[in-house]
Amino acid sequence: MTVPQPVILDVDTGVDDACALLLAALHPDVELRAVTCVGGNASVDEVVSNTLKVLDIAGCGDVPVARGAVRPLLEPVSHARHVHGEDGMADLGWPSPQRRPDPRHAVVLLADLLSQAAAGGPDDRVTLVTLAPLTNIALFLRTYPQAAEGLREIVVMGGAANVGNATASAEFNVWHDPEAAAIVLESAAELDIPLVMYGLDVFYDVRVTLDQAAELIAIGNRGPAELAGRLIDFQCGRFGQPDATIGDAGAVCAVIDRAALTTRRLPVRVELAGTYSRGRTIVDRRDWSGDIAHDPHGMAPTSVEVALSVNADRYAGLWLRTVSVRRR
Numbered sequence: 001m002t003v004p005q006p007v008i009l010d011v012d013t014g015v016d017d018a019c020a021l022l023l024a025a026l027h028p029d030v031e032l033r034a035v036t037c038v039g040g041n042a043s044v045d046e047v048v049s050n051t052l053k054v055l056d057i058a059g060c061g062d063v064p065v066a067r068g069a070v071r072p073l074l075e076p077v078s079h080a081r082h083v084h085g086e087d088g089m090a091d092l093g094w095p096s097p098q099r100r101p102d103p104r105h106a107v108v109l110l111a112d113l114l115s116q117a118a119a120g121g122p123d124d125r126v127t128l129v130t131l132a133p134l135t136n137i138a139l140f141l142r143t144y145p146q147a148a149e150g151l152r153e154i155v156v157m158g159g160a161a162n163v164g165n166a167t168a169s170a171e172f173n174v175w176h177d178p179e180a181a182a183i184v185l186e187s188a189a190e191l192d193i194p195l196v197m198y199g200l201d202v203f204y205d206v207r208v209t210l211d212q213a214a215e216l217i218a219i220g221n222r223g224p225a226e227l228a229g230r231l232i233d234f235q236c237g238r239f240g241q242p243d244a245t246i247g248d249a250g251a252v253c254a255v256i257d258r259a260a261l262t263t264r265r266l267p268v269r270v271e272l273a274g275t276y277s278r279g280r281t282i283v284d285r286r287d288w289s290g291d292i293a294h295d296p297h298g299m300a301p302t303s304v305e306v307a308l309s310v311n312a313d314r315y316a317g318l319w320l321r322t323v324s325v326r327r328r
Contacts, residue, residue, distance in 0.1 A: 107144070
């Protein structure tokens with residue numbers, strides 16, 4: 001029997017964050033300990049509301065949800081309603097959640113739960129999956145570094161080796177708060193935290209069709225399956241495509257089924273100063289065994305497992321099987 005992995009999600013829910021929340025809430029190999037919220041795709045209050053709604057629909061009303069950072073460390077607020085809808089989650093018009101979030105700030109909740117994990121054994125260590133700008137995580141790692149001992153690893157949905165989406169260079173989550181992303185990378189090296197970058201190189205590959213979405217919607221009763229189907233249907237309609245990515249949910253798939261993800265350990269930096277490249281993750285693929293001493297920057301101090309390819313059908317099937325349930 002597989003022992004479920006303790007997981008905390010950091011989200012800016014978000015259509016694809018909602019896809020990820022459903023997977024984490026419903027899969028038997030995941031023990032969802034908490035969800036922390038940050039402003040990103042929508043305002044932080046909308047993110048909290050959307051997150052509570054998804055968890056309630058998934059039958060996980062006991063999972064604590066905490067409100068975190070309202071805005072990036074330095075950058076102005078910049079939401080993504082053009083992608084996710086005016087409410088940040090597909091404008092479904094479903095009832096608002098009745099319960100309230102945890103009274104603790106997200107950073108404090110992370111510190112409390114990860115300190116508890118650090119006091120336990122190896123099986124108590126938590127995988128932190130970040131699906132949003134990294135503001136909460138940067139604040140946590142700088143404020144409570146000792147609590148990071150409770151982490152097994154951090155799986156970051158963010159960045160890319162080759163492409164951008166917010167700009168030609170930068171992926172949205174890193175671009176939204178590049179200073180926070182740089183702090184997280186630096187802290188991972190300082191605190192010896194394993195880090196996996198699930199970025200745009202694989203993000204768009206895992207896709208679900210309109211026909212598959214219709215099958216989920218037909219299960220009905222405003223349960224997890226119908227919500228999952230409507231999220232995919234919304235994306236297909238918004239972008240005029242016959243299929244849509246499960247996006248952030250792929251990072252949760254990477255926790256459940258790492259073998260379907262091909263990664264390479266590479267040095268990574270975040271560009272903080274470029275006019276056209278601010279927020280880009282600089283993934284260094286050079287062979288450092290050779291003579292490249294002429295590079296004045298040297299090797300990046302942080303090396304991470306960078307996702308370069310994925311078994312897309314395997315992850316899509318994993319997500320579809322998990323969310324195809326009626327309301328609990």
